[in-house]
Amino acid sequence: MEKLNANTDYPLYEKHPELIKTQTGKSIDEINMENILSGKVMPSDCRISAETLVYQAEIQESFGNPAIGANFRRAAEMTRIPDDRIIQIYNRMRPHVSTKEELLAIAEELETQYDAKINAALLRETAEVYEERKMFRVD
Amino acid sequence: MKRSKRFEKLEKMPINSDGFSYEWVDVGLVTMESPNDPNPSIRIENGRIAEMDGKERKDFDSLDKFIADYGINVAEAERSMGIDSLAIARMLVDIHVSRQEIVKICSGCTPAKLVEVINHLNVVEMMMAQMKMRARKNPANQAHATNLDDNPVLIAADAAEEALRGFAEVETTCALARYAPFNAIALMLGAQTGRAGVLNQCSMEEATELELGMRGFTSYAETLSVYGTETVLIDGGDTAYSKAFLASAYASRGIKIRFTSGTGSEVLMGNAEQKSMLYLEVRCLFLTKACGVQGIQNGSINAIPLVAALPNGFRAIAAENLIASMLNIEVAAGNDTAFTHSDFRRGVKLAMQFMPGTDYITSGFGGIPNLDNVFAGSNEDCDDYDDFYVLQRDMKVDGGIKPIKEEDAIAVRNMAAKVCQTVFRHLGLPEITDEEVEAATYAYCYTDMPPRNKAEDMKAATDMMERGITGFDIVKGLHENGFEEIAERVMNMLKQRVIGDYLHTSSVLDENFKVMSAINNQNDYMGPGTGYRLSDERWAELKEKFNALKPQDI
Numbered sequence: 001m002e003k004l005n006a007n008t009d010y011p012l013y014e015k016h017p018e019l020i021k022t023q024t025g026k027s028i029d030e031i032n033m034e035n036i037l038s039g040k041v042m043p044s045d046c047r048i049s050a051e052t053l054v055y056q057a058e059i060q061e062s063f064g065n066p067a068i069g070a071n072f073r074r075a076a077e078m079t080r081i082p083d084d085r086i087i088q089i090y091n092r093m094r095p096h097v098s099t100k101e102e103l104l105a106i107a108e109e110l111e112t113q114y115d116a117k118i119n120a121a122l123l124r125e126t127a128e129v130y131e132e133r134k135m136f137r138v139d
Numbered sequence: 140m141k142r143s144k145r146f147e148k149l150e151k152m153p154i155n156s157d158g159f160s161y162e163w164v165d166v167g168l169v170t171m172e173s174p175n176d177p178n179p180s181i182r183i184e185n186g187r188i189a190e191m192d193g194k195e196r197k198d199f200d201s202l203d204k205f206i207a208d209y210g211i212n213v214a215e216a217e218r219s220m221g222i223d224s225l226a227i228a229r230m231l232v233d234i235h236v237s238r239q240e241i242v243k244i245c246s247g248c249t250p251a252k253l254v255e256v257i258n259h260l261n262v263v264e265m266m267m268a269q270m271k272m273r274a275r276k277n278p279a280n281q282a283h284a285t286n287l288d289d290n291p292v293l294i295a296a297d298a299a300e301e302a303l304r305g306f307a308e309v310e311t312t313c314a315l316a317r318y319a320p321f322n323a324i325a326l327m328l329g330a331q332t333g334r335a336g337v338l339n340q341c342s343m344e345e346a347t348e349l350e351l352g353m354r355g356f357t358s359y360a361e362t363l364s365v366y367g368t369e370t371v372l373i374d375g376g377d378t379a380y381s382k383a384f385l386a387s388a389y390a391s392r393g394i395k396i397r398f399t400s401g402t403g404s405e406v407l408m409g410n411a412e413q414k415s416m417l418y419l420e421v422r423c424l425f426l427t428k429a430c431g432v433q434g435i436q437n438g439s440i441n442a443i444p445l446v447a448a449l450p451n452g453f454r455a456i457a458a459e460n461l462i463a464s465m466l467n468i469e470v471a472a473g474n475d476t477a478f479t480h481s482d483f484r485r486g487v488k489l490a491m492q493f494m495p496g497t498d499y500i501t502s503g504f505g506g507i508p509n510l511d512n513v514f515a516g517s518n519e520d521c522d523d524y525d526d527f528y529v530l531q532r533d534m535k536v537d538g539g540i541k542p543i544k545e546e547d548a549i550a551v552r553n554m555a556a557k558v559c560q561t562v563f564r565h566l567g568l569p570e571i572t573d574e575e576v577e578a579a580t581y582a583y584c585y586t587d588m589p590p591r592n593k594a595e596d597m598k599a600a601t602d603m604m605e606r607g608i609t610g611f612d613i614v615k616g617l618h619e620n621g622f623e624e625i626a627e628r629v630m631n632m633l634k635q636r637v638i639g640d641y642l643h644t645s646s647v648l649d650e651n652f653k654v655m656s657a658i659n660n661q662n663d664y665m666g667p668g669t670g671y672r673l674s675d676e677r678w679a680e681l682k683e684k685f686n687a688l689k690p691q692d693i
Binding site for chain 1 (some may be wrong): 170200201204205209210212238242246334345346349350353355373376377378380381383385386387388389390391392393428429430431432447467502529610611614615618619623626627630633634636638639640642643653654656658659666
């Protein structure tokens with residue numbers, strides 16, 4: 001499929017509702033009152049999908065904002081990481097909290113367990129910068 | 140000395156209760172143009188920035204590096220940096236040069252370059268430029284809803300009234316942190332009762348904010364603070380890299396965010412590297428852009444008592460809002476902290492963003508009395524509504540809110556309190572009594588509310604989080620108890636997070652949940668007859684003054 005464009009494809013919900021699926025593969029309009037009341041859709045369905053975030057990234061990239069696009073692409077990968085683990089990783093990235101080995105282990109985990117290559121690269125770069133700037137935990 | 144009676148009187152005027160200070164460059168007490176601000180420069184080698192603003196890459200700290208690698212468009216940099224700063228300054232006020240063209244130039248500029256550009260502008264030029272550079276064509280506004288007792292019923296009623304008045308976003312926080320889940324839910328319920336599609340947030344520390352968002356209790360987050368020196372950023376518990384990760388974590392759950400920064404914060408945190416407040420703030424804006432975050436809350440925010448104590452305070456604040464817009468970032472423009480005893484002065488401060496319009500003119504307006512404002516008090520509060528409305532009417536300016544009738548406010552407050560009561564009952568939370576509903580309907584401030592058992596509330600709030608309650612439980616509770624329309628609205632807010640259209644720059648939702656952002660509502664101002672103009676319908680709303688004289692009365 002051709003990449004989406006800000007001028008023709010946004011807002012996605014108006015222009016291409018058929019492209020928007022929940023993380024569990026349901027169509028967006030399956031999130032409706034009837035299905036919520038009957039339990040046919042659950043809170044776990046009400047989550048943005050990696051694909052939708054990539055579409056939104058394409059929209060920003062076509063609009064001249066590659067950094068926002070990159071943010072959405074990192075986010076697309078993160079849809080595969082559980083809530084608790086995301087918060088833990090964030091806390092491990094704070095300055096003087098982790099050692100180099102710990103950050104590199106997280107990078108490895110991101111890549112192998114969650115297929116999160118962009119985030120793994122961010123973690124490795126973080127380890128490199130923290131080393132230069134002495135921002136690791138000192139035991 | 141024999142005293143002049145006039146000077147004696149002047150000394151007693153409210154303005155002279157404000158604090159003022161001379162500049163003191165050594166500690167960074169200078170708003171603009173510190174002699175230690177770097178000169179703009181750039182050198183690109185192999186497609187990478189090798190020197191930025193007089194510093195070699197090998198000397199970059201982590202913030203410099205992150206900005207150089209992700210915050211500057213290398214493809215545009217040499218051209219942009221080659222344009223004379225005065226020429227760019229003139230483009231900002233030239234109606235023949237479009238916003239898009241300037242955004243493109245600024246994408247290739249360094250922090251010091253944009254500071255040099257902006258230093259050429261006086262405040263009227265800044266306001267003209269702000270009108271053109273605001274990312275979203277239609278201006279909007281944000282409100283605070285808090286109270287000293289963290290009373291959730293009152294928060295719901297206040298949020299409903301604010302939503303009815305037209306605020307596009309509402310924000311709460313807590314006096315006691317353990318109240319956060321209740322305040323967040325109450326705010327959401329109130330906002331959706333007042334007007335469908337109002338965005339809501341609960342300002343807490345990072346991990347709690349994220350948790351509340353993930354549960355579906357909030358739709359955006361704003362209190363993600365960034366600072367313009369590496370040392371202060373670290374003191375704040377972050378680095379550019381951790382903040383970038385956090386930003387994406389929110390997006391991965393479909394939650395809109397903006398960062399928060401502001402002139403003066405680095406000095407308050409004790410490390411300004413002898414640079415001007417504006418220069419450091421511009422580094423925050425580049426960091427925001429580099430993280431791929433769509434927006435910023437800036438305009439000095441809670442450092443304004445310090446910034447306003449110095450020469451060029453208001454001008455520096457107008458400049459920081461403007462530079463954010465030049466970087467194509469959404470601006471929630473401050474005007475949210477009490478800083479002066481003078482009504483004259485606080486009105487003029489507001490005017491600098493009110494007249495040109497920003498994405499959010501205040502961030503926010505206290506839709507509550509000053510004494511209930513847990514964000515240390517705003518520059519405007521609920522006693523100022525009529526002043527604000529009259530200024531809109533006087534100048535035909537859209538400040539984002541409209542006059543409402545007392546009976547409509549009462550009705551919507553009452554309904555919001557009942558909605559809150561119903562949801563609390565459904566979720567098995569401590570009871571909200573009819574007496575509380577009645578009190579919240581007519582209350583001025585927290586002292587008008589029957590006291591709640593706070594220990595019990597906080598225990599229940601913690602328990603509710605442990606039970607895994609989410610927005611879905613709230614939707615069900617509303618629907619099953621006669622509030623089908625509000626249930627529908629809350630559901631639609633949850634749905635936004637699956638769609639992601641409101642993650643884009645400067646987004647707001649209308650009452651039909653239609654997103655309006657910098658992409659589909661681009662600011663196309665190019666002089667008179669272009670850009671945002673009040674429709675006849677909107678003007679009719681804004682010029683309403685219920686107690687004004689009508690021709691038939693005479």
